[in-house]
Amino acid sequence: MTEQIVSAIRPQMWIDGKLIGITGAAIGSLAFLFGTALICLPAAWLLGYGIPLPGSLQRWDYIPLLIVFYFGGVLFWNCFYAGVASVINDPNTSSRTSLLFLPMLPMFAAGLVVSQPDGPMMRILSLIPGASSTAMPMRLVLGEASSAEVLASFALMLAGIAGLRLLAGRIFTAGIMLYGKEPSWLDIATWTLGRQEGTANMAPIARLCVSVICLTSALLNTGAAQDPFDPSIQLRSFDEVWQTIKNVHWDRELVGEKWDAIRDELRPKVEKAENAIAVREITQTMISKLGHSHCGIIPSETYQAMEEQSQNGGEGISGLTIRFIDEQLVVTQVRPGSPAASAGVEVGWALKSVLRSNLKNAAAENKEPTTSYAEQLIQRVRAATEHQVTRFETAMGLAATSIVTGSIGDQLQLTFLDHDEMQQSKDIWLVKGHGTPTKLGHLPVTTVEFRSLRLTSDIGHVAFNAFLDPSRLIKEFQQAVTQEYANSNGLVIDLRGNMGGMILLTMGMCGWLVDEPTKLGLMTMKDTPLELVINPRKPRYSRPVAVLIDECSISAAEIFAGGLQDLGVARVFGHRSAGLVLPSNVVSLPNKDGFQYVTADYESRSGRVLEGRGVEPDESISLTRVLLRAEHDPVLAAATRWILSQSK
């Protein structure tokens, strides 16, 4: 009977008929389920049952794609089943029956990584035929997949279906005439790879599959390289920013009707925007209407640049600290042993220009030398900070520091006016900084450095540039206050240029400076006031403590300095701090930009609002070039004199 049928119908047609039949049955089952849902869900809603829509159906725009992938998956595995079934004699006794459970593997695999829809595992699964019918719909609904990836996945699935169909035909052709025993794996391999009459030649099929794979690889690479502008993702990012602020901000009036009106004004502009930069600018405009610090967009390029820099050894430094003094950019510190110190740069010199060449950063816009002129930089920053939260001196200090840092190996040709107003030109090669790269959440990678030095007057001097990397910072600070400088004349905590970080760290570090549990300040979130509480830690540091701040002491540094000032356990020296103090979170947006937003208002222990005002030092030191020439570090000198006066 079989021989007669085989002589009338080609085995491939037979297999195709099977595929059509079982796929049709699957379609029928789906149609029945869908039809039942179409009747039952509305009925349930009408009757008051709160049955939510599955997440996949809430994305109406993706339903056609999901259906395509579903059918592709069904067809793919039916082809597989058709081939496997051809080599099973009796499913109750065959060892190959376990192969029928193979389709569940990709489902389980996708389920394991569903919490990371854009992670590497899910991306790989979404391209493998057989797994892509599960993984790609998950990615579409839960994450993002570029058009190139979707096309590639679909193309690979089609290639897989075509290949498996033909393989099933070949296996069926050979296997149908066998009876009484199951073919061995060697038999199966021979059937699939060898030539058979009445079946397709595998060579051109193999060539076709390879072509498809190459084409999809090219497609993916193109897609990855171009990273096309996706308006829907950009709009989602804008909406997420708006909604987050609406949900979280503590000032109901500020984010009430006015905030709704801002969205109504700006959203249409985002819809018409033609590139990501335009969207970013509009979103930043919206955020800036709040008038808060710690609120803004961190471009995705920044993360890439910082990540690359971290992989290349970290930030390159010159050893210079530069601040705006008397309408000039003046060197206020030269780190001993640094390239600037080796080149003979002195404190008090005025920076005139920076010629940057031999750039090592591959992400630099171009590798051509660039020159920054101090006067132009001052004008640019002054214009940029007009009517902004960040005051000019702070922005100037940060900008000036950035032009004398870069990648390790960059060459800087710096032009100064020395103490005698003579022009001095110095060549400096940036070297690796002394800190440890640290990653916290969605903040860009930051190099955190903690320095500890005993001054000649037997005073401890600790300096750190951020309140991050808590394990290391707490340990180092604890060592300083409980061991190294426990019996010294006093301690200087240098927060000049400290960019802030974790508020928890301010609470923790203050612990060694108090005897009883006490409060550092108050954060007011929406409906939730929270106190920054200091737990006393033993042994308490009992010697005089001086804290140094300047216009680039930011955020947690200001909370720390202001809190100790209020507690009366430290005296603060230097220059008014930045006044950028609000607690915040950083999250990642759908368009891969970072979004930092404020989560609470803050006032110090004494009720001072530091945002926009900063911490005023107990002893304000106005720097001049003459004073810097005379005292090298006048702020540190003042602090040291005070500590020594307390120790007598």
Added chain:
Amino acid sequence: MSIRFKRKITAGIFTLCLFCTAVYASPLKPVKEDKTTTITVSPTGAEVIAKYVVALGGKEKLLQVKSIVTKAKLSIPAAGVSGDVSMHQADKGLFSMLMEIPNVVTQKSGSDGKTIWESSNVTGAEILSGARAEQMKLQLTMFPSLDITQFFETTECKGTEMFAGQSCYVVESKKKGIPTMTTYYSVETGLDKGNRMTVSTAMGEMKMVSEIKSYGERDGIKFPMEIETTLPNGMKQVMTIEDMQFNTNIDPNEFKLPEDVEQLQPK
């Protein structure tokens, strides 16, 4: 109209009627989501909790558990932070928990049966008292529902409400001096679906909503497998249990007070 067509119409109408009958005859009553609690005919708080204990595995089985060792993952996806949590729990109020979130905090908390404490590498150590101690005890005692009266003075069922997509009994648990805890128990399964509570922390009181997304089971005892908590800043914290072992031997030193906590003990 042919006879075949009429038969088809009749069959369709009959099917529809059958469906409608099945819906109206269902024992489940529709529940309207209502922000204010509506008192309907409902069991007492104690009965709901008793049903919950049965749903977990039954009082007898739970009492046989003398220790629990749990390994979990904690994450705040929106903030991009995650870490590991391990908990050891034993009879007589012994517990200890270690939470390690790289680049953020390493926090321990526990009790030796007398002193309830917290210690963080960032903020230092403290001995807890009042509401914080009570809530810590509730969180880390094995199966507190076996004897809820040791934690709360009253437990009252306030009716039913939709929570996490399910109809739930709303049970308010109160004790003087600590914030009320509102727990939602599934009407259908009896299992705890989540709660709303004001958590007393070192920094102040924080309103949080927790939802138990799924349950696991070991040795015939169910336990919350995935818990999602909405924090005051709107972010979601997810705790996923990776492993839970019952009745393993725990080194008694696990519950010993750390040195920095010992230093805080009154002399």
